[in-house]
Amino acid sequence: MPLYASYHPYKLQFKQASGTSRGVLTYKETYFLVIKTNDKIGIGECALFRGLSADDRPDYEEKLQWLCQNINENFDFLYHSLAEFPSMQFGLETAFVSLQAQHPFVLYPSAFTAGKQHIAINGLVWMGDEAFMKQQIQEKLATGFRVIKLKIGAIDFEKECSLLAFIRKNFDPKTIEIRVDANGAFKPHEALEKLKQLATYHIHSIEQPIAKNQPNEMATLCQTSPIPIALDEELIGVFTTTEKVKLLKTLQPPYIILKPSLVGGFTGTNEWIAIAEQNKIGWWITSALESNIGLNALAQYTFTKHSPMPQGLGTGGLFTNNFDSPLYVENGFLKYDEAFEWQLPIFLK
Numbered sequence: 001m002p003l004y005a006s007y008h009p010y011k012l013q014f015k016q017a018s019g020t021s022r023g024v025l026t027y028k029e030t031y032f033l034v035i036k037t038n039d040k041i042g043i044g045e046c047a048l049f050r051g052l053s054a055d056d057r058p059d060y061e062e063k064l065q066w067l068c069q070n071i072n073e074n075f076d077f078l079y080h081s082l083a084e085f086p087s088m089q090f091g092l093e094t095a096f097v098s099l100q101a102q103h104p105f106v107l108y109p110s111a112f113t114a115g116k117q118h119i120a121i122n123g124l125v126w127m128g129d130e131a132f133m134k135q136q137i138q139e140k141l142a143t144g145f146r147v148i149k150l151k152i153g154a155i156d157f158e159k160e161c162s163l164l165a166f167i168r169k170n171f172d173p174k175t176i177e178i179r180v181d182a183n184g185a186f187k188p189h190e191a192l193e194k195l196k197q198l199a200t201y202h203i204h205s206i207e208q209p210i211a212k213n214q215p216n217e218m219a220t221l222c223q224t225s226p227i228p229i230a231l232d233e234e235l236i237g238v239f240t241t242t243e244k245v246k247l248l249k250t251l252q253p254p255y256i257i258l259k260p261s262l263v264g265g266f267t268g269t270n271e272w273i274a275i276a277e278q279n280k281i282g283w284w285i286t287s288a289l290e291s292n293i294g295l296n297a298l299a300q301y302t303f304t305k306h307s308p309m310p311q312g313l314g315t316g317g318l319f320t321n322n323f324d325s326p327l328y329v330e331n332g333f334l335k336y337d338e339a340f341e342w343q344l345p346i347f348l349k
Contacts, residue, residue: 001037003099005071007046007064008032008347012291012319028289028319031064032348033091035071035099042099043348045294046091047261052288054237054262055085064088079267083239090265094297105296105326105342112303118333119303120310122147122179127154133163141167144331147177147204147310153185157194164201173202177310184211184233191221199226205255208232215250222253230255235272236262244272248279256281257312259288266301273305286312292325299327299334 012028031046046064050056055063063085067078075096082088098104111117123145125136133150140148148167152160167176178201186194186209195209205228210217212234222229231253238244248256256276260269269285276283285302287295295316302311313334316322326340 003071004036005068005095006034007061007068008034009061010291011321012289012316013321014318015320025289030291030294031061031087031091032293033064033067033088033095034348035095037099040099041104041349042095042097042101043104043293043344044091044093044095044098044297045261045290046087047288047290047294048087049262049288052233052236052262053087054239055087060085067092079265083264086264086268087261089268090261090294093265093267094294097297105293106300107297108300108304110300110303113300113336113338115336115338117303118335119299119313120147120332121313121329121334122149122177122310123332124312124314125150127151130155130159130163133160134166137163137167141171141176143329146175146332147179149179149181149312151183152180153182157197161197161201164198164203168201177204178202179204179207179230181207181232182209184208186210188214188217188221191217192224195221195225195227203227205230207257208234212236219251222251228254230257232257232259239264241271241275244275248275248281252279253281256283258283258285260285260298260301261288261290261294269301282309283307284309284311287314289314289318290316291319292316292323292327296325296327299336 009031012030014026029048029050031048033044033046035042048060067088078092079089097107101107106113123140125133125140125148137148167178180203188210191209207230209221209229235256238247256272258269258272260266263269263272273283284307287298290298299313315327315329324343326337328335328337
Protein backbone atom coordinates (compact mmCIF):
# COMPACT_ATOMS: atom_id res chain seq x y z
CA MET A 1 0.00 0.00 0.00
CA PRO A 2 1.60 3.31 -1.06
CA LEU A 3 2.38 6.03 1.47
CA TYR A 4 1.63 9.72 1.06
CA ALA A 5 3.64 12.35 2.93
CA SER A 6 3.41 16.09 3.46
CA TYR A 7 5.12 18.57 5.72
CA HIS A 8 3.67 21.51 7.60
CA PRO A 9 5.67 24.43 9.04
CA TYR A 10 4.47 25.81 12.37
CA LYS A 11 5.57 28.58 14.72
CA LEU A 12 5.32 27.99 18.44
CA GLN A 13 4.83 31.32 20.20
CA PHE A 14 6.41 31.80 23.63
CA LYS A 15 4.27 33.11 26.48
CA GLN A 16 7.17 35.37 27.36
CA ALA A 17 10.59 35.88 25.85
CA SER A 18 12.97 33.13 26.95
CA GLY A 19 16.66 33.88 27.20
CA THR A 20 19.30 31.63 25.67
CA SER A 21 23.01 31.93 25.13
CA ARG A 22 22.18 33.15 21.64
CA GLY A 23 19.77 35.90 22.58
CA VAL A 24 16.06 36.09 23.29
CA LEU A 25 13.51 33.75 21.76
CA THR A 26 10.01 34.99 20.94
CA TYR A 27 8.96 31.99 18.87
CA LYS A 28 10.25 28.56 17.88
CA GLU A 29 9.94 27.16 14.36
CA THR A 30 9.08 23.53 13.84
CA TYR A 31 7.76 21.25 11.07
CA PHE A 32 5.38 18.30 11.12
CA LEU A 33 5.79 15.31 8.84
CA VAL A 34 2.47 13.59 8.14
CA ILE A 35 2.47 10.13 6.54
CA LYS A 36 -0.81 8.59 5.38
CA THR A 37 -2.09 5.36 3.95
CA ASN A 38 -5.70 4.81 2.96
CA ASP A 39 -6.77 4.19 6.55
CA LYS A 40 -3.92 5.25 8.88
CA ILE A 41 -1.90 8.32 9.75
CA GLY A 42 1.51 8.86 11.30
CA ILE A 43 2.78 12.19 12.63
CA GLY A 44 6.35 13.15 13.46
CA GLU A 45 7.88 16.45 14.44
CA CYS A 46 10.97 17.73 12.66
CA ALA A 47 12.00 20.00 15.52
CA LEU A 48 14.40 22.42 13.89
CA PHE A 49 16.14 24.68 16.41
CA ARG A 50 17.40 27.83 14.68
CA GLY A 51 20.91 28.78 15.72
CA LEU A 52 21.55 25.44 17.42
CA SER A 53 20.56 22.56 15.13
CA ALA A 54 23.23 21.28 12.76
CA ASP A 55 20.53 21.30 10.08
CA ASP A 56 19.74 25.00 10.36
CA ARG A 57 20.45 25.41 6.64
CA PRO A 58 18.92 27.30 3.69
CA ASP A 59 17.99 24.03 1.99
CA TYR A 60 16.00 22.66 4.94
CA GLU A 61 12.56 22.83 3.34
CA GLU A 62 13.98 21.61 0.04
CA LYS A 63 15.20 18.48 1.83
CA LEU A 64 11.82 18.04 3.52
CA GLN A 65 10.16 18.22 0.13
CA TRP A 66 12.58 15.55 -1.14
CA LEU A 67 11.69 13.37 1.83
CA CYS A 68 7.97 13.64 1.13
CA GLN A 69 8.49 12.83 -2.54
CA ASN A 70 10.54 9.74 -1.70
CA ILE A 71 8.60 8.49 1.31
CA ASN A 72 7.99 5.08 -0.31
CA GLU A 73 11.69 4.33 -0.45
CA ASN A 74 13.28 1.95 2.08
CA PHE A 75 13.27 3.43 5.60
CA ASP A 76 16.99 2.82 6.19
CA PHE A 77 17.79 4.56 2.91
CA LEU A 78 15.71 7.57 3.92
CA TYR A 79 17.16 7.73 7.44
CA HIS A 80 20.77 7.60 6.25
CA SER A 81 20.05 10.08 3.45
CA LEU A 82 19.13 12.53 6.22
CA ALA A 83 22.45 12.10 8.07
CA GLU A 84 23.06 15.86 8.10
CA PHE A 85 19.43 16.63 9.04
CA PRO A 86 19.03 15.12 12.54
CA SER A 87 15.74 16.86 13.26
CA MET A 88 14.27 15.24 10.13
CA GLN A 89 15.59 11.87 11.27
CA PHE A 90 13.70 12.43 14.53
CA GLY A 91 10.53 13.36 12.63
CA LEU A 92 10.87 10.47 10.17
CA GLU A 93 11.35 7.88 12.90
CA THR A 94 8.46 9.08 15.01
CA ALA A 95 6.14 9.38 12.02
CA PHE A 96 6.79 5.77 11.00
CA VAL A 97 6.39 4.45 14.55
CA SER A 98 3.19 6.51 14.79
CA LEU A 99 1.91 5.06 11.51
CA GLN A 100 2.52 1.49 12.67
CA ALA A 101 1.08 1.95 16.16
CA GLN A 102 -2.48 1.08 17.13
CA HIS A 103 -2.92 4.71 18.22
CA PRO A 104 -0.89 7.38 16.39
CA PHE A 105 0.12 9.04 19.66
CA VAL A 106 0.85 5.93 21.72
CA LEU A 107 4.13 5.09 20.08
CA TYR A 108 5.65 2.98 22.86
CA PRO A 109 2.91 1.47 25.05
CA SER A 110 4.18 1.06 28.62
CA ALA A 111 3.40 1.61 32.27
CA PHE A 112 4.08 5.29 31.54
CA THR A 113 1.36 5.59 28.87
CA ALA A 114 -0.95 3.56 31.13
CA GLY A 115 -0.49 6.25 33.78
CA LYS A 116 0.99 3.80 36.31
CA GLN A 117 4.62 4.97 36.33
CA HIS A 118 6.19 8.37 35.83
CA ILE A 119 9.44 10.03 34.75
CA ALA A 120 11.44 12.09 37.25
CA ILE A 121 12.49 15.38 35.65
CA ASN A 122 14.42 18.50 36.55
CA GLY A 123 12.80 21.89 36.93
CA LEU A 124 14.37 24.31 34.43
CA VAL A 125 15.17 27.88 35.48
CA TRP A 126 15.68 30.11 32.46
CA MET A 127 18.38 32.76 32.29
CA GLY A 128 17.28 36.29 33.01
CA ASP A 129 17.75 39.00 35.57
CA GLU A 130 18.29 38.04 39.20
CA ALA A 131 14.70 38.69 40.30
CA PHE A 132 13.25 36.66 37.42
CA MET A 133 15.52 33.71 38.11
CA LYS A 134 14.85 33.79 41.85
CA GLN A 135 11.11 33.84 41.17
CA GLN A 136 11.45 30.75 38.98
CA ILE A 137 13.52 28.94 41.62
CA GLN A 138 10.89 29.59 44.27
CA GLU A 139 8.14 28.37 41.94
CA LYS A 140 10.01 25.15 41.12
CA LEU A 141 10.70 24.39 44.75
CA ALA A 142 7.10 25.16 45.74
CA THR A 143 5.74 22.76 43.12
CA GLY A 144 7.72 19.77 44.34
CA PHE A 145 10.81 19.64 42.14
CA ARG A 146 13.77 17.92 43.77
CA VAL A 147 16.18 18.61 40.91
CA ILE A 148 16.69 22.22 39.79
CA LYS A 149 18.57 23.12 36.62
CA LEU A 150 19.76 26.70 36.24
CA LYS A 151 20.83 28.28 32.99
CA ILE A 152 23.80 30.46 33.87
CA GLY A 153 26.12 32.82 32.01
CA ALA A 154 23.64 35.58 31.22
CA ILE A 155 24.03 37.83 34.27
CA ASP A 156 26.88 38.73 36.60
CA PHE A 157 28.56 35.55 37.85
CA GLU A 158 28.46 36.69 41.48
CA LYS A 159 24.70 37.22 41.24
CA GLU A 160 24.34 33.72 39.82
CA CYS A 161 26.34 32.39 42.75
CA SER A 162 24.02 34.26 45.11
CA LEU A 163 21.07 32.40 43.56
CA LEU A 164 22.82 29.10 44.22
CA ALA A 165 23.56 30.25 47.76
CA PHE A 166 19.84 31.01 48.20
CA ILE A 167 18.98 27.39 47.34
CA ARG A 168 21.70 25.94 49.55
CA LYS A 169 20.74 28.17 52.46
CA ASN A 170 17.33 26.51 52.48
CA PHE A 171 17.99 23.02 51.05
CA ASP A 172 20.93 20.68 51.47
CA PRO A 173 22.24 18.52 48.58
CA LYS A 174 20.31 15.47 49.78
CA THR A 175 17.05 17.41 49.54
CA ILE A 176 17.61 19.42 46.35
CA GLU A 177 19.98 18.47 43.52
CA ILE A 178 21.34 21.40 41.52
CA ARG A 179 22.42 21.14 37.90
CA VAL A 180 23.72 24.14 35.96
CA ASP A 181 24.07 24.77 32.23
CA ALA A 182 26.56 27.39 31.06
CA ASN A 183 25.79 26.93 27.34
CA GLY A 184 29.50 27.49 26.61
CA ALA A 185 29.54 30.90 28.32
CA PHE A 186 32.86 30.57 30.17
CA LYS A 187 36.19 31.48 28.59
CA PRO A 188 38.73 28.62 28.75
CA HIS A 189 41.20 30.64 30.84
CA GLU A 190 38.58 31.45 33.50
CA ALA A 191 36.52 28.27 33.47
CA LEU A 192 38.37 26.23 36.10
CA GLU A 193 38.33 29.03 38.66
CA LYS A 194 34.59 29.53 38.14
CA LEU A 195 34.00 25.78 38.45
CA LYS A 196 35.85 25.83 41.77
CA GLN A 197 33.57 28.62 43.02
CA LEU A 198 30.47 26.77 41.85
CA ALA A 199 31.64 23.58 43.57
CA THR A 200 31.15 25.21 46.96
CA TYR A 201 27.40 24.95 46.35
CA HIS A 202 27.55 21.16 45.89
CA ILE A 203 26.56 21.13 42.22
CA HIS A 204 25.61 17.78 40.66
CA SER A 205 26.95 18.67 37.19
CA ILE A 206 27.58 21.50 34.75
CA GLU A 207 26.63 21.33 31.08
CA GLN A 208 28.99 22.69 28.46
CA PRO A 209 31.09 25.12 30.56
CA ILE A 210 33.04 26.33 27.49
CA ALA A 211 32.05 26.55 23.84
CA LYS A 212 32.28 23.46 21.66
CA ASN A 213 35.17 22.62 19.33
CA GLN A 214 37.91 23.29 21.87
CA PRO A 215 38.92 19.66 22.43
CA ASN A 216 42.18 20.21 24.31
CA GLU A 217 40.68 22.72 26.72
CA MET A 218 37.53 20.65 27.23
CA ALA A 219 39.48 17.44 27.81
CA THR A 220 41.55 19.19 30.47
CA LEU A 221 38.45 20.56 32.17
CA CYS A 222 36.75 17.15 32.15
CA GLN A 223 39.73 15.74 34.05
CA THR A 224 40.33 18.63 36.47
CA SER A 225 36.91 20.13 37.19
CA PRO A 226 35.64 19.72 40.76
CA ILE A 227 32.13 19.50 39.25
CA PRO A 228 31.29 16.67 36.83
CA ILE A 229 31.00 18.02 33.28
CA ALA A 230 28.17 17.04 30.93
CA LEU A 231 28.65 17.59 27.21
CA ASP A 232 25.67 19.02 25.34
CA GLU A 233 26.32 21.26 22.32
CA GLU A 234 29.57 19.33 21.84
CA LEU A 235 27.54 16.43 20.41
CA ILE A 236 25.69 18.48 17.79
CA GLY A 237 26.94 17.97 14.24
CA VAL A 238 28.90 14.82 15.10
CA PHE A 239 27.38 12.45 12.55
CA THR A 240 29.47 9.28 12.16
CA THR A 241 30.11 6.48 14.62
CA THR A 242 33.86 7.00 14.26
CA GLU A 243 33.52 10.69 15.15
CA LYS A 244 31.35 9.90 18.17
CA VAL A 245 33.77 7.32 19.54
CA LYS A 246 36.71 9.66 19.03
CA LEU A 247 34.93 12.56 20.74
CA LEU A 248 34.04 10.64 23.89
CA LYS A 249 37.38 8.87 24.15
CA THR A 250 39.24 12.15 23.69
CA LEU A 251 37.21 14.27 26.10
CA GLN A 252 36.19 11.55 28.59
CA PRO A 253 33.31 13.50 30.13
CA PRO A 254 31.49 12.14 33.17
CA TYR A 255 28.13 12.72 31.42
CA ILE A 256 26.57 13.50 28.05
CA ILE A 257 23.22 15.17 27.44
CA LEU A 258 21.12 13.74 24.61
CA LYS A 259 18.55 15.74 22.66
CA PRO A 260 17.11 13.30 20.07
CA SER A 261 15.95 16.04 17.71
CA LEU A 262 19.54 17.35 17.59
CA VAL A 263 21.47 14.07 17.47
CA GLY A 264 19.63 11.97 14.89
CA GLY A 265 16.42 10.84 16.53
CA PHE A 266 16.11 7.70 18.60
CA THR A 267 18.54 5.73 16.45
CA GLY A 268 21.20 8.41 16.92
CA THR A 269 20.45 8.62 20.64
CA ASN A 270 20.73 4.85 21.02
CA GLU A 271 24.15 4.93 19.38
CA TRP A 272 25.40 7.70 21.67
CA ILE A 273 24.12 5.75 24.70
CA ALA A 274 25.87 2.57 23.59
CA ILE A 275 29.20 4.37 23.08
CA ALA A 276 28.84 6.24 26.38
CA GLU A 277 28.12 3.10 28.35
CA GLN A 278 31.07 1.30 26.74
CA ASN A 279 33.23 4.15 28.07
CA LYS A 280 31.54 4.28 31.51
CA ILE A 281 30.01 7.69 30.77
CA GLY A 282 26.64 8.60 32.27
CA TRP A 283 23.83 10.20 30.28
CA TRP A 284 20.34 11.59 30.39
CA ILE A 285 17.85 12.82 27.82
CA THR A 286 16.42 16.30 27.42
CA SER A 287 13.88 17.96 25.19
CA ALA A 288 14.77 20.88 22.92
CA LEU A 289 11.65 23.07 22.84
CA GLU A 290 9.62 20.61 20.78
CA SER A 291 5.87 20.98 20.63
CA ASN A 292 3.83 18.55 22.71
CA ILE A 293 3.61 16.28 19.67
CA GLY A 294 7.37 15.77 19.61
CA LEU A 295 7.62 15.78 23.39
CA ASN A 296 4.97 13.05 23.63
CA ALA A 297 7.09 10.76 21.46
CA LEU A 298 10.26 11.78 23.27
CA ALA A 299 8.83 11.06 26.72
CA GLN A 300 7.53 7.64 25.72
CA TYR A 301 10.90 6.71 24.22
CA THR A 302 12.77 7.99 27.28
CA PHE A 303 10.68 5.83 29.60
CA THR A 304 11.73 2.71 27.65
CA LYS A 305 15.38 3.43 28.52
CA HIS A 306 14.68 2.88 32.25
CA SER A 307 17.24 5.46 33.35
CA PRO A 308 17.21 6.08 37.11
CA MET A 309 18.38 9.69 36.63
CA PRO A 310 15.98 12.63 36.45
CA GLN A 311 15.57 13.62 32.82
CA GLY A 312 15.30 17.06 31.21
CA LEU A 313 11.81 16.87 29.77
CA GLY A 314 9.69 20.01 29.75
CA THR A 315 5.95 20.04 29.10
CA GLY A 316 5.74 22.69 26.41
CA GLY A 317 4.06 25.04 28.86
CA LEU A 318 6.25 27.86 27.54
CA PHE A 319 4.08 28.22 24.42
CA THR A 320 0.73 29.93 23.89
CA ASN A 321 -0.25 27.91 20.80
CA ASN A 322 0.96 24.42 21.70
CA PHE A 323 -1.24 21.37 21.23
CA ASP A 324 -3.02 20.03 24.31
CA SER A 325 -1.50 16.68 25.28
CA PRO A 326 -1.74 13.93 27.91
CA LEU A 327 1.54 15.05 29.47
CA TYR A 328 1.54 16.98 32.72
CA VAL A 329 3.93 17.66 35.59
CA GLU A 330 3.21 16.92 39.23
CA ASN A 331 5.65 16.97 42.15
CA GLY A 332 8.70 16.88 39.91
CA PHE A 333 7.46 14.01 37.73
CA LEU A 334 6.31 13.96 34.13
CA LYS A 335 3.04 12.05 34.04
CA TYR A 336 0.68 10.77 31.35
CA ASP A 337 -3.11 10.95 31.37
CA GLU A 338 -4.20 7.81 29.52
CA ALA A 339 -7.78 9.09 29.19
CA PHE A 340 -6.72 12.16 27.22
CA GLU A 341 -8.12 12.56 23.69
CA TRP A 342 -5.93 14.43 21.21
CA GLN A 343 -7.61 17.27 19.32
CA LEU A 344 -5.49 18.07 16.27
CA PRO A 345 -5.75 21.06 13.94
CA ILE A 346 -7.18 20.32 10.53
CA PHE A 347 -3.79 20.59 8.77
CA LEU A 348 -2.49 17.56 10.69
CA LYS A 349 -5.51 15.33 10.04
